[in-house]
Amino acid sequence: EAGVxxxxxxxxxxxxxxxxxxxxxxxxxxxLYWYQQILGQGPKLLIQFQNNGVVDxxxxxxxxxxxxxxxxxxxxxxxxxxxxxxxAVYLCASSLVxxxxxxxxxxxxxxxxxxx
Amino acid sequence: xxxxxxxxxxxSVQEGRISILNCDxxxxxxxxxxxxxxxxAEGPTFLISISSIKDKNEDxxxxxxxxxxxxxxxxxxxxxxxxxxxxYFCAASALNSGNTPxxxxxxxxxxxIA
Numbered sequence: 001e002a003g004v005x006x007x008x009x010x011x012x013x014x015x016x017x018x019x020x021x022x023x024x025x026x027x028x029x030x031x032l033y034w035y036q037q038i039l040g041q042g043p044k045l046l047i048q049f050q051n052n053g054v055v056d057x058x059x060x061x062x063x064x065x066x067x068x069x070x071x072x073x074x075x076x077x078x079x080x081x082x083x084x085x086x087x088a089v090y091l092c093a094s095s096l097v098x099x100x101x102x103x104x105x106x107x108x109x110x111x112x113x114x115x116x
Numbered sequence: 117x118x119x120x121x122x123x124x125x126x127x128s129v130q131e132g133r134i135s136i137l138n139c140d141x142x143x144x145x146x147x148x149x150x151x152x153x154x155x156x157a158e159g160p161t162f163l164i165s166i167s168s169i170k171d172k173n174e175d176x177x178x179x180x181x182x183x184x185x186x187x188x189x190x191x192x193x194x195x196x197x198x199x200x201x202x203x204y205f206c207a208a209s210a211l212n213s214g215n216t217p218x219x220x221x222x223x224x225x226x227x228x229i230a
Contacts, residue, residue, distance in 0.1 A: 004159070033217070042120070042205050042220030043160065056217055091159055104150055105218060107159030 002026065004108035006092050012114045018080035021111045025073070025094030031055075033105060034067055034077050035091040043091055049075065082115045089113070119143045120208050122221035131230045135193040139206030139221055142187065146208040150218070151180060151191045154203045163204075164191070196228045 005024040013019050025032050030051050035043035046065065048056040051072035060067070064083070069075040079086055089112050093105040121140045129135045137151075147168040152160035166173040166180045166189070173180050179192045193200055206221040 040222065042207075042222050044220070045217040048217060093159075104162040104165060106162065107152075109157065109159045 004092055004094055004106055006090075006108035006111055008111055009109065010112050010114075012116065013082055015084055015115050016081040018078065019082055019113060020076050020078045021090050021092075021113075023075045023077070023092030023108060025075075025092070026096075026106055029094035029096050029106070030072070031095045031097075032069055032075050033093040033095075034075070035093060035107075037089045037091055037110070039088070046077070079113075082113075084115050087113055087115045118221075119146075119219050120206055120221040122204075122206055122224050124224050125222070126225040126227070128227045128229060129196045131198060131228055132195045135191075135196045135200065135226055135228065137191040137193075137204050137206075137224050137226065139189050139191075140187060141189075141208050143208070143210065143219075144187070145210040145213040145216075146219075147213070148209045148211045149180070149182060149189050150207045150209075151178075152205040152207060152220075153200075154205065154223070160205055193226075196226075198228050198230050201226055201228045 007022050032049045034046040037043045046060045047067045049069040052069045067077045089110040091110045093107045095103045095105050097103040150165040151163040153163045154160045164175050164178050166182050182189045203223045203225045205223045207218045209218050210216040
């Protein structure tokens with residue numbers, strides 16, 4: 001099966017600019033996640049979708065970050081305006097059935113964002 | 117407050133020997149634990165998991181041990197191979213308590229020396 005697809009792989013922007021990331025989950029996976037991984041840290045959940053509804057966005061900085069999952073498949077994550085501390089790898093993941101022991105998250109290769 | 121802790125940032129092991137990666141957690145509601153492996157410029161890949169009703173789960177060269185009373189789990193790789201060199205993340209969730217999202221540790225970089 002095809003894995004989780006993300007684009008772009010790399011992005012360099014100046015602070016206060018905006019940026020968008022795209023994710024296409026594994027076919028049939030209803031649950032989609034966006035994680036932020038700062039250098040030297042583990043991934044941290046930003047937002048979780050179940051189909052096209054938001055399940056958890058408690059750690060999403062909503063003043064600058066937004067995400068949507070139209071039609072319950074692809075998703076985009078946007079940052080506007082970007083800050084230096086947003087420099088990180090943004091990982092998209094999907095799972096078949098959330099909340100079960102046999103449905104681990106499958107991650108894409110991520111987008112490395114550098115804010116200068 | 118870091119709920120999942122991997123206190124060893126790095127570990128070096130000789131090829132053929134056992135690698136032991138450790139993880140501690142503080143949230144007693146966690147009941148599902150996973151290990152992910154990450155190569156440079158790739159996303160984390162699921163390796164092995166264990167639920168809190170077990171104390172051991174084995175998959176080929178990989179075994180995860182869970183000690184609930186100590187809130188500690190470990191990943192054993194035996195024998196270690198050069199291709200095992202990667203960053204290993206421990207993660208935990210509370211599936212039976214509202215299905216909390218996965219919480220990750222900071223990772224341990226394993227280097228297997230040929």
